[in-house]
Amino acid sequence: MSTEATHQIHDITHEHHIHEHHWETSWAPLVLVAGIFFLVPIGFSGHFVYENQLMTIIGAGLGVPLILAGVAKWVEEGMSHKNLVEGVSIVGLPIFIVSEIFIFLGLFASYWTMRLSAGINWPPEGTPEISTTIPLIMTVILVSSSFTMHNAEVKLDDGDNSGFNKWLIITILLGCVFLGFTVFEYNHLIHAGFVPGTNSYSSAFFSITGFHASHVFIGLGLFVAVLIPALKGKTNDSFVACASVYWHFVDVVWFFVVSQIYFW
Amino acid sequence: MSTATTTHDQEAFNLKEWIFTTDHKRIGVMYLIGSMAAFAVAGMMALMMRLEQANIGAQFIETGTDYNEWLYFHGAAMILAFLIPGLTGFAANYFLPLMIGAADVAFPRINAFSIWLFYFAIVLALLSVVVPDTPDIMWTGYPPYAVTTEGNTSFYVFTVHLLGFSSILGAVNFLVTVIYMRAPGMGWNQLNIFVWTTLAAFVLQLVFIPVLAAAVTLLLFDKYLGTHFFDPAAGGDVLLYQNLFWFYSHPAVYVIFLPAVGILFEIIATMAKNQIFNYKVCVYGGIGGVVAIGGEVWIHHLYVTGMPDWLRIGMMISTLLISVPVGLIVMSLWGTLWRAAISYNVAMMYSVAMLYLIMVGGLTGIPLAMTSLTVHLSETSFIHAHFHFIMGLFSTYAVFAAVYYWFPKMTGRMADNGWARISFWLNFIGINVTFWPLFIIGPQGMPRRYWNYEMFPQFEAYHEVATVGAFLTAAGVAIMIINWITSAISGPKAPANPWNSRSLEWTHAPNPPGPGNFPEAVTVADDWTPYDYNK
Numbered sequence: 001m002s003t004e005a006t007h008q009i010h011d012i013t014h015e016h017h018i019h020e021h022h023w024e025t026s027w028a029p030l031v032l033v034a035g036i037f038f039l040v041p042i043g044f045s046g047h048f049v050y051e052n053q054l055m056t057i058i059g060a061g062l063g064v065p066l067i068l069a070g071v072a073k074w075v076e077e078g079m080s081h082k083n084l085v086e087g088v089s090i091v092g093l094p095i096f097i098v099s100e101i102f103i104f105l106g107l108f109a110s111y112w113t114m115r116l117s118a119g120i121n122w123p124p125e126g127t128p129e130i131s132t133t134i135p136l137i138m139t140v141i142l143v144s145s146s147f148t149m150h151n152a153e154v155k156l157d158d159g160d161n162s163g164f165n166k167w168l169i170i171t172i173l174l175g176c177v178f179l180g181f182t183v184f185e186y187n188h189l190i191h192a193g194f195v196p197g198t199n200s201y202s203s204a205f206f207s208i209t210g211f212h213a214s215h216v217f218i219g220l221g222l223f224v225a226v227l228i229p230a231l232k233g234k235t236n237d238s239f240v241a242c243a244s245v246y247w248h249f250v251d252v253v254w255f256f257v258v259s260q261i262y263f264w
Numbered sequence: 265m266s267t268a269t270t271t272h273d274q275e276a277f278n279l280k281e282w283i284f285t286t287d288h289k290r291i292g293v294m295y296l297i298g299s300m301a302a303f304a305v306a307g308m309m310a311l312m313m314r315l316e317q318a319n320i321g322a323q324f325i326e327t328g329t330d331y332n333e334w335l336y337f338h339g340a341a342m343i344l345a346f347l348i349p350g351l352t353g354f355a356a357n358y359f360l361p362l363m364i365g366a367a368d369v370a371f372p373r374i375n376a377f378s379i380w381l382f383y384f385a386i387v388l389a390l391l392s393v394v395v396p397d398t399p400d401i402m403w404t405g406y407p408p409y410a411v412t413t414e415g416n417t418s419f420y421v422f423t424v425h426l427l428g429f430s431s432i433l434g435a436v437n438f439l440v441t442v443i444y445m446r447a448p449g450m451g452w453n454q455l456n457i458f459v460w461t462t463l464a465a466f467v468l469q470l471v472f473i474p475v476l477a478a479a480v481t482l483l484l485f486d487k488y489l490g491t492h493f494f495d496p497a498a499g500g501d502v503l504l505y506q507n508l509f510w511f512y513s514h515p516a517v518y519v520i521f522l523p524a525v526g527i528l529f530e531i532i533a534t535m536a537k538n539q540i541f542n543y544k545v546c547v548y549g550g551i552g553g554v555v556a557i558g559g560e561v562w563i564h565h566l567y568v569t570g571m572p573d574w575l576r577i578g579m580m581i582s583t584l585l586i587s588v589p590v591g592l593i594v595m596s597l598w599g600t601l602w603r604a605a606i607s608y609n610v611a612m613m614y615s616v617a618m619l620y621l622i623m624v625g626g627l628t629g630i631p632l633a634m635t636s637l638t639v640h641l642s643e644t645s646f647i648h649a650h651f652h653f654i655m656g657l658f659s660t661y662a663v664f665a666a667v668y669y670w671f672p673k674m675t676g677r678m679a680d681n682g683w684a685r686i687s688f689w690l691n692f693i694g695i696n697v698t699f700w701p702l703f704i705i706g707p708q709g710m711p712r713r714y715w716n717y718e719m720f721p722q723f724e725a726y727h728e729v730a731t732v733g734a735f736l737t738a739a740g741v742a743i744m745i746i747n748w749i750t751s752a753i754s755g756p757k758a759p760a761n762p763w764n765s766r767s768l769e770w771t772h773a774p775n776p777p778g779p780g781n782f783p784e785a786v787t788v789a790d791d792w793t794p795y796d797y798n799k
Contacts, residue, residue, distance in 0.1 A: 203491035
């Protein structure tokens with residue numbers, strides 16, 4: 001091979017190389033963060049700190065569409081882009097869950113501190129009768145939803161996309177029923193005069209069950225993000241696996257919430 | 265390689281490619297810019313406090329609350345918006361993937377998500393200074409004051425949330441990156457020390473930040489939703505907050521300390537052309553030991569707030585024990601310099617200054633670990649000077665040293681010149697002039713966090729000296745930043761590997777690296793290490 005020819009080949013590979021490696025960009029992360037910023041700090045402060053409803057409306061009005069746009073774009077990219085290394089998402093998510101566990105531990109530690117220092121004066125004054133039937137029903141619903149989600153994954157593995165969609169929708173419905181029970185229960189308790197500020201038990205009750213419910217909500221959000229492309233026939237195995245693992249985690253945490261908050 | 269270099273040099277600046285970037289190097293540079301901006305504003309707050317304290321009585325302060333607000337911003341911004349993002353944001357992002365031979369981090373879009381959480385947190389922190397009800401709760405936010413104050417505690421809480429979320433996602437990203445994306449052939453004992461220290465810092469972030477997030481969330485609920493977590497009158501526990509807070513915030517010291525030490529190792533090994541002394545002891549005993557014990561010492565921040573003795577004494581022992589792994593790390597640092605022909609350049613000058621800071625800061629920590637002595641030294645300016653040496657300045661110098669050491673890598677140009685040396689000396693003399701007087705008057709009874717000290721007129725001269733020192737430091741830092749900017753634009757071109765390092769970011773990547781980092785995929789031999797200078 002002559003030097004000229006070698007040179008030419010080198011040039012071609014080099015060009016190819018530059019073409020392959022361009023600066024990667026995505027607007028989804030920035031838009032999603034902007035949405036979170038407007039919805040949470042600005043929205044919350046507008047309502048609770050400055051008592052300025054206009055600020056809250058603007059915060060939520062900007063925040064929610066930005067979050068939806070960011071998530072939609074991110075999911076779209078995630079479905080089509082390949083990771084640099086395949087299969088790392090399903091490792092990353094459990095690492096993230098470690099930190100979720102520690103948030104719950106922080107909340108439970110606060111509850112245990114108050115509970116143990118109260119001694120026999122528990123539940124504190126102002127606590128109405130709290131139904132233990134509702135959380136049992138909710139447990140059945142949430143555990144079933146873990147099984148239906150598992151079923152959905154099995155269908156996906158078999159290549160049965162419509163079966164997957166069906167079981168995923170059932171899972172989402174069960175999650176919604178679970179949140180419906182939360183709303184019903186809160187409504188009932190608030191009418192009985194049991195609000196976050198009532199006493200130390202109500203502080204822990206609403207913070208911990210509310211925080212868990214927010215996780216159910218995020219899990220449902222993930223499922224909807226899986227479902228919309230799935231209805232058009234597009235699925236991504238590792239995305240489904242991540243959403244599912246997250247859901248099982250939320251399910252497991254519920255056992256701790258029920259046993260500590262309702263039955264202790 | 266040279267072709268690649270010129271291609272990227274001549275690339276036109278494209279703002280859209282920067283703002284929407286998911287590239288770890290550009291994200292690293294954005295972290296550096298954001299954290300230096302936070303450093304500048306927080307530094308000005310420090311200058312205002314020093315000016316106010318220079319003499320007895322009100323200099324230009326209107327109410328004591330002003331001082332609390334400066335202190336809030338100085339502390340919160342320096343730790344949360346400068347040191348942590350400067351080390352685990354800028355340095356980890358830019359250099360860790362290069363050191364392990366990876367093309368990027370495992371989740372580039374999550375990385376971009378992290379940087380924007382950081383920037384929006386800075387926006388919120390700056391907003392908190394311009395609103396009429398600026399937070400005045402230091403960086404600690406202790407109840408009951410944080411709950412009863414007129415100040416806006418919610419902006420503080422959400423700043424912590426945004427930064428915490430950013431760091432947790434960073435932790436997920438970097439742990440997966442190091443586990444799965446090392447160059448083929450690279451075993452665990454062939455990692456740069458900086459990779460190990462970053463990994464350790466992220467393990468701490470992952471486990472401990474959530475607890476801080478829980479603590480400040482409960483603070484938010486107590487203040488704005490009327491809950492009673494920290495209200496003893498209604499069955500809450502006011503010390504609970506301090507426990508949760510320091511459960512994170514003491515390990516946060518190691519989150520800052522460890523990557524700073526990692527940077528120090530990289531520079532020292534390169535400038536001494538030596539392999540790391542006692543590599544395995546340093547990694548598994550030193551860094552691993554800090555991670556293992558770091559979470560069991562937080563009570564030493566609560567010695568004087570009222571703790572049962574078994575807890576105080578237990579944590580005194582674990583606090584003293586942490587000097588064992590730290591001692592192993594320091595031994596490796598000095599051992600690496602042993603019988604070396606050291607090249608002294610600006611990065612190395614900052615590194616030597618760091619060895620001095622870790623020694624003074626570390627030794628002054630020992631009396632503070634002991635309950636009997638802390639009862640007297642706590643809340644004096646001695647503790648103020650101690651943690652500025654070991655934590656504030658040591659890690660700040662790590663950021664500065666990192667910028668000088670990797671300046672040719674990031675910009676393709678050199679910043680190591682006469683101005684860099686002048687600014688180093690101004691800076692170094694300045695910090696000593698500032699903090700030695702505080703070390704001296706602390707044990708004599710000068711309290712910390714006082715804007716006025718008319719009951720202690722004997723300390724006025726010391727305060728005057730300290731204020732002069734603060735301005736020397738500020739002048740040094742200003743010269744340094746101007747030098748960085750001018751050198752990045754028009755400094756002399758750097759050779760490919762100006763320090764003759766053996767680490768992958770110097771041997772295999774162009775200056776500055778383009779998209780994808782390495783022109784050819786990197787593999788390493790079994791006997792390769794980033795420090796094999798003896799071959």
